[in-house]
Amino acid sequence: MAEVNVILWSREGCQACRQTKAYLKEKGYAYSNIDVEGKDFLRDVLELKYGIRHVPVIEIGRDGVYEAVLDGDPNRIEALLAGYRTEGKPAGV
Numbered sequence: 001m002a003e004v005n006v007i008l009w010s011r012e013g014c015q016a017c018r019q020t021k022a023y024l025k026e027k028g029y030a031y032s033n034i035d036v037e038g039k040d041f042l043r044d045v046l047e048l049k050y051g052i053r054h055v056p057v058i059e060i061g062r063d064g065v066y067e068a069v070l071d072g073d074p075n076r077i078e079a080l081l082a083g084y085r086t087e088g089k090p091a092g093v
Helices: 015-026 042-050 072-086
Strands: 006-011 033-034 059-064 067-068
Touching: 006 015, 015 072, 059 072, 067 072
Parallel strands: 006 033
Antiparallel strands: 006 059, 059 067
Protein backbone atom coordinates (compact mmCIF):
# COMPACT_ATOMS: atom_id res chain seq x y z
CA MET A 1 0.00 0.00 0.00
CA ALA A 2 1.33 3.43 -0.93
CA GLU A 3 2.27 5.89 1.77
CA VAL A 4 -0.15 8.69 2.58
CA ASN A 5 0.86 12.09 1.24
CA VAL A 6 0.28 15.44 2.91
CA ILE A 7 0.50 18.55 0.74
CA LEU A 8 0.29 22.03 2.22
CA TRP A 9 -0.62 24.96 -0.03
CA SER A 10 0.63 28.11 1.70
CA ARG A 11 2.27 31.50 1.28
CA GLU A 12 4.82 33.59 3.15
CA GLY A 13 3.35 36.02 5.65
CA CYS A 14 0.23 33.92 6.24
CA GLN A 15 -0.36 33.45 9.98
CA ALA A 16 -2.72 30.50 9.49
CA CYS A 17 -0.12 28.88 7.20
CA ARG A 18 2.57 29.28 9.89
CA GLN A 19 0.25 27.73 12.47
CA THR A 20 -0.54 24.81 10.17
CA LYS A 21 3.16 24.21 9.44
CA ALA A 22 3.91 24.29 13.18
CA TYR A 23 1.09 21.83 13.86
CA LEU A 24 2.28 19.39 11.18
CA LYS A 25 5.86 19.63 12.45
CA GLU A 26 4.80 19.19 16.09
CA LYS A 27 2.85 16.06 15.17
CA GLY A 28 5.75 14.72 13.11
CA TYR A 29 3.85 14.66 9.81
CA ALA A 30 6.04 14.91 6.73
CA TYR A 31 4.53 17.17 4.09
CA SER A 32 5.28 18.83 0.79
CA ASN A 33 4.76 22.58 0.58
CA ILE A 34 3.40 24.47 -2.42
CA ASP A 35 4.06 28.20 -2.02
CA VAL A 36 1.44 30.22 -3.92
CA GLU A 37 3.04 33.61 -3.19
CA GLY A 38 3.02 35.63 -6.43
CA LYS A 39 1.85 32.62 -8.45
CA ASP A 40 -1.72 33.29 -9.53
CA PHE A 41 -1.71 30.15 -11.68
CA LEU A 42 -1.42 28.08 -8.47
CA ARG A 43 -4.35 29.94 -6.93
CA ASP A 44 -6.21 29.18 -10.17
CA VAL A 45 -5.56 25.48 -9.49
CA LEU A 46 -7.06 25.83 -6.00
CA GLU A 47 -10.07 27.61 -7.47
CA LEU A 48 -10.62 24.85 -10.03
CA LYS A 49 -10.23 22.08 -7.46
CA TYR A 50 -12.02 23.56 -4.47
CA GLY A 51 -13.67 26.83 -5.49
CA ILE A 52 -11.35 28.90 -3.29
CA ARG A 53 -8.20 30.98 -3.76
CA HIS A 54 -7.11 31.27 -0.11
CA VAL A 55 -4.53 29.30 1.84
CA PRO A 56 -3.77 27.26 3.80
CA VAL A 57 -5.16 24.18 2.11
CA ILE A 58 -4.03 20.76 3.29
CA GLU A 59 -4.46 17.84 0.90
CA ILE A 60 -4.23 14.33 2.32
CA GLY A 61 -4.31 11.21 0.18
CA ARG A 62 -2.50 8.66 -1.92
CA ASP A 63 -2.44 7.23 -5.41
CA GLY A 64 -3.72 10.50 -6.87
CA VAL A 65 -6.86 10.58 -4.69
CA TYR A 66 -6.91 13.43 -2.17
CA GLU A 67 -9.26 15.05 0.29
CA ALA A 68 -8.70 18.64 1.35
CA VAL A 69 -8.91 20.50 4.62
CA LEU A 70 -9.80 24.04 3.59
CA ASP A 71 -9.86 25.70 7.00
CA GLY A 72 -6.77 24.25 8.72
CA ASP A 73 -8.93 22.45 11.28
CA PRO A 74 -6.59 20.12 13.24
CA ASN A 75 -9.48 17.79 14.07
CA ARG A 76 -10.25 17.32 10.36
CA ILE A 77 -6.55 16.74 9.61
CA GLU A 78 -6.38 14.08 12.33
CA ALA A 79 -9.62 12.44 11.16
CA LEU A 80 -8.36 12.11 7.59
CA LEU A 81 -4.97 10.78 8.66
CA ALA A 82 -6.58 8.34 11.11
CA GLY A 83 -8.74 7.00 8.29
CA TYR A 84 -5.62 6.13 6.32
CA ARG A 85 -3.95 4.50 9.33
CA THR A 86 -6.92 2.32 10.25
CA GLU A 87 -8.65 1.58 6.95
CA GLY A 88 -6.19 2.60 4.29
CA LYS A 89 -8.57 5.30 3.06
CA PRO A 90 -10.01 8.55 4.35
CA ALA A 91 -12.92 8.45 6.74
CA GLY A 92 -16.14 8.94 4.84
CA VAL A 93 -14.84 7.46 1.57
